[in-house]
Amino acid sequence: MRAAVGRLDPALRPAVAYHLGWADAEGNPVAGDGGKGVRPALAVLSAEAVGAPSAVGVPGAVAVELVHNFSLMHDDVVDGDRERRHRPTVWALFGMGEAIIAGDALQTLAVEVLLDTGGRAAPRAAASLVRATQAMIAGQASDMAFESREQVSPEECTRMEAAKTGALLGFAASAGAELADATPARVDALREFGTQLGLAFQAIDDLLGIWGAPSVTGKPVASDLRSQKKSLPVVLALASTTPEADQLRALFANAPLDDAAVARAALLIEAAGARHATEEWATRHLDAALAALATAEPVRSAHDDLTELAVFVTRREF
Amino acid sequence: MRAAVGRLDPALRPAVAYHLGWADAEGNPVAGDGGKGVRPALAVLSAEAVGAPSAVGVPGAVAVELVHNFSLMHDDVVDGDRERRHRPTVWALFGMGEAIIAGDALQTLAVEVLLDTGGRAAPRAAASLVRATQAMIAGQASDMAFESREQVSPEECTRMEAAKTGALLGFAASAGAELADATPARVDALREFGTQLGLAFQAIDDLLGIWGAPSVTGKPVASDLRSQKKSLPVVLALASTTPEADQLRALFANAPLDDAAVARAALLIEAAGARHATEEWATRHLDAALAALATAEPVRSAHDDLTELAVFVTRREF
Numbered sequence: 098m099r100a101a102v103g104r105l106d107p108a109l110r111p112a113v114a115y116h117l118g119w120a121d122a123e124g125n126p127v128a129g130d131g132g133k134g135v136r137p138a139l140a141v142l143s144a145e146a147v148g149a150p151s152a153v154g155v156p157g158a159v160a161v162e163l164v165h166n167f168s169l170m171h172d173d174v175v176d177g178d179r180e181r182r183h184r185p186t187v188w189a190l191f192g193m194g195e196a197i198i199a200g201d202a203l204q205t206l207a208v209e210v211l212l213d214t215g216g217r218a219a220p221r222a223a224a225s226l227v228r229a230t231q232a233m234i235a236g237q238a239s240d241m242a243f244e245s246r247e248q249v250s251p252e253e254c255t256r257m258e259a260a261k262t263g264a265l266l267g268f269a270a271s272a273g274a275e276l277a278d279a280t281p282a283r284v285d286a287l288r289e290f291g292t293q294l295g296l297a298f299q300a301i302d303d304l305l306g307i308w309g310a311p312s313v314t315g316k317p318v319a320s321d322l323r324s325q326k327k328s329l330p331v332v333l334a335l336a337s338t339t340p341e342a343d344q345l346r347a348l349f350a351n352a353p354l355d356d357a358a359v360a361r362a363a364l365l366i367e368a369a370g371a372r373h374a375t376e377e378w379a380t381r382h383l384d385a386a387l388a389a390l391a392t393a394e395p396v397r398s399a400h401d402d403l404t405e406l407a408v409f410v411t412r413r414e415f
Numbered sequence: 416m417r418a419a420v421g422r423l424d425p426a427l428r429p430a431v432a433y434h435l436g437w438a439d440a441e442g443n444p445v446a447g448d449g450g451k452g453v454r455p456a457l458a459v460l461s462a463e464a465v466g467a468p469s470a471v472g473v474p475g476a477v478a479v480e481l482v483h484n485f486s487l488m489h490d491d492v493v494d495g496d497r498e499r500r501h502r503p504t505v506w507a508l509f510g511m512g513e514a515i516i517a518g519d520a521l522q523t524l525a526v527e528v529l530l531d532t533g534g535r536a537a538p539r540a541a542a543s544l545v546r547a548t549q550a551m552i553a554g555q556a557s558d559m560a561f562e563s564r565e566q567v568s569p570e571e572c573t574r575m576e577a578a579k580t581g582a583l584l585g586f587a588a589s590a591g592a593e594l595a596d597a598t599p600a601r602v603d604a605l606r607e608f609g610t611q612l613g614l615a616f617q618a619i620d621d622l623l624g625i626w627g628a629p630s631v632t633g634k635p636v637a638s639d640l641r642s643q644k645k646s647l648p649v650v651l652a653l654a655s656t657t658p659e660a661d662q663l664r665a666l667f668a669n670a671p672l673d674d675a676a677v678a679r680a681a682l683l684i685e686a687a688g689a690r691h692a693t694e695e696w697a698t699r700h701l702d703a704a705l706a707a708l709a710t711a712e713p714v715r716s717a718h719d720d721l722t723e724l725a726v727f728v729t730r731r732e733f
Contacts, residue, residue: 106553108560171519175512194493194559197515201489202552204519205545208526212542220538224530227523234520235424241512242426 101159101210105202112191112199116170118182122190135298135410136161136269142403143287144273146395154273156214157222160207161269164230167203168237168265170196175241176324180316204230218278225275225288229268236261243327254332258299259292266295270403274393286393290403293386297411300379303328304372307363319359325352329378334371341369383411419477419528423520430509430517434488436500440508453616453728454479454587460721461605462591464713472591474532475540478525479587482548485521486555486583488514493559494642498634522548536596543593543606547586554579561645572650573696576617577610584613588721592711604711608721611704615729618697621646622690625681637677643670647696652689659687701729 102113114120121127137158144154172178173186174196180186188196207230211223239257243249270291271284305314306321306328314320321328335342345365348358366372386407395403420431432438439445455476462472490496491504492514498504506514525548529541557575561567588609589602623632624639624646632638639646653660663683666676684690704725713721 105549106556108556109553167519171515175515195556197489197493198552198556198559201485201519201522202549202556204522205548205552208541208545209549212538212545220530220541223526223538223541227526227530230523231423231520231527234516234523235426238424238426238513238516238520241516 098159098162101163101206104209105206109199109202112187112195113166113203115190116166116187116199118184122185134162135406136165136266138406139266139269139291139403140272142273142399142406143270144277146287146393146399146403147274147277147279147283148396149273149277149279151273153277156210156219157269157272157276160211160222160226161265161272163203163207163210164226164233164265167200167207168233170200170203172237174200175237214276216276216278218276222272222275225268225271229264232260232264233262236264240327244325246327248335249327249332251329251332251336254327254329255296258303258329259296262299262302263292263295266298267292270294283393286389287395289389290386290393290407293382293389294407294410297379297382297386297407300329300375300382301411303330304375304379307331307366308372319363322359322362323354325349325354330366330371330375333374334366334369337369337371339369341365345369379411383407416477416480419481419524422527423524427517427520430505430513431484431521433508434484434505434517440503452480453724454483454584456724457584457587457609457721458590460591460717460724461588462595464605464711464717464721465592465595465597465601466714467591467595467597469591471595474528474537475587475590475594478529478540478544479583479590481521481525481528482544482551482583485518485525486551488518488521490555492518493555532594534594534596536594540590540593543586543589547582550578550582551580554582558645562643564645566653567645567650569647569650569654572645572647573614576621576647577614580617580620581610581613584616585610588612601711604707605713607707608704608711608725611700611707612725612728615697615700615704615725618647618693618700619729621648622693622697625649625684626690637681640677640680641672643667643672648684648689648693651692652684652687655687655689657687659683663687697729701725 098117102110102117105113111120111124114124115122119126140158140161141151141154145151169181170187173181174188174193178186179189186196187199207226208223211219211226236257239253240261243253243257267288268291271288274287275284303321306326307319307330311318317323334345345362348354348362348365351358354362387404390400390403416435420428420435423431429438429442432442433440437444458476458479459469459472463469487499488505491499492506492511496504497507504514505517525544526541529537529544554575558579561575585606586609589606592602592605621639624644625637625648629636635641652663663680666672666680666683669676672680705722708718708721
């Protein structure tokens, strides 16, 4: 990552280093965790899964992390979010123009990193990356469109989440295998593992967006309810044939919600059975992910690591 | 272009069709010119220049037009410009989030279009595109940084303009040849032709930004002076050892400039000899472009068309 970011124009590096948690606002180095690192771990393990050295997966790991961070940077501008991981967002600190241009640079850099690896597998991996990026962007567009809509069906919501989160995790979980020139069947199975894991992961994220502790999420309590985000628990509750669905609709009609209304909305969603249904949904897709993993016939040690990672990211603390 | 844009998520198409001049704000088809089309023309002619059918250059033409339009869409957000080509900009009409996400989608689509053409030349062309895109973004970052700086040297200014405009025109002018698998020497010569042409083109654009008629530029009179843009005529005037340089500095110290101050600034820049120097600069780089074109040993008809195009875009009406 540092080698890749070092290729960027010097004018863009401070905002990127800050965003990645490598530097503070003044450019001084800091020891940060820089996010969960799930995506790069998947990419490296997917190389190992098909018997290749982990180094083969590294360009895929870097590329997916660059795309993920480009999307975070732009999302923060689009959503007007001033805080991420307990720190001001790039646009809040460096300005909107800087955040847009630095994000553009990361997106471009991701493709450069993959194509520069050379070999006949690199263009295929790059094509997979841009396909996943395009799906992610389409998911973001749907997500944005949903916020101004009153009604979103659970099917629309899950299709959006599959695009927004699943596609890039699908790329991450297969990038190393694709760079290692594995058979299409194994690459596809690993991609399916990542896509399903993404769906489970996003459902957990949606639960955290309502019931997560601010110390865990780095966001205000129930921030997704405040922004009237059509996340899975909300959509399932509104689509349920329960008295709570109507009460929730009435509550949402009086935006913006104050603290009491937010707390009441969370209780109504739970009472409508949507918290439980979302948990079940996450479990179902974790199971599907692990089934897909098995069909990829991964090397034993990578199988165990990928399973552990999958279980870890879908069992986050509330 | 229509086939490529048709691949985008339906939620993103209205803003893109509007931006490209294909549709009005309500989505009704309109007969617009959709911009000058210089870049796609260069890409197609560069295939012909090396003896390939023009169709070989089409994916390059589409890719360069997509990247160019992604950058316009994001630039309008970054610069806060509410009007382009006598119409409201995408962000002014559809919102900032929409403009950012639609721009991201176009950038990704450009790489998809090139990689999907297949063949051994496609990954090389895609690598050239992302390299040019990265240079363009670096140029935009410098441009943005310059606006808040008091002093910018002519060298810094021209390096910025080479990156911001020259790199993508360099790609455009060689994309068709690269897709036709021409020799590296010919591809490089055509790229140099485009890069030099881009420098001449940008200098003319800078002149139009001060002395261009609003009916031609689609922007307010002397809009570059109002925004205190460090364009080449301004930088050359400020760097000149003339009394006008000091008067201009004094004028710029009292931002924002009113109409009288803008008119006076334009006169001072001309009196300092910077209008003439910029015109000479444009001529010099047009000559360098045509010299580079000759070394590419282009097919006669393509040579003539490229020469005509180069002369045309650097002789725009004021």
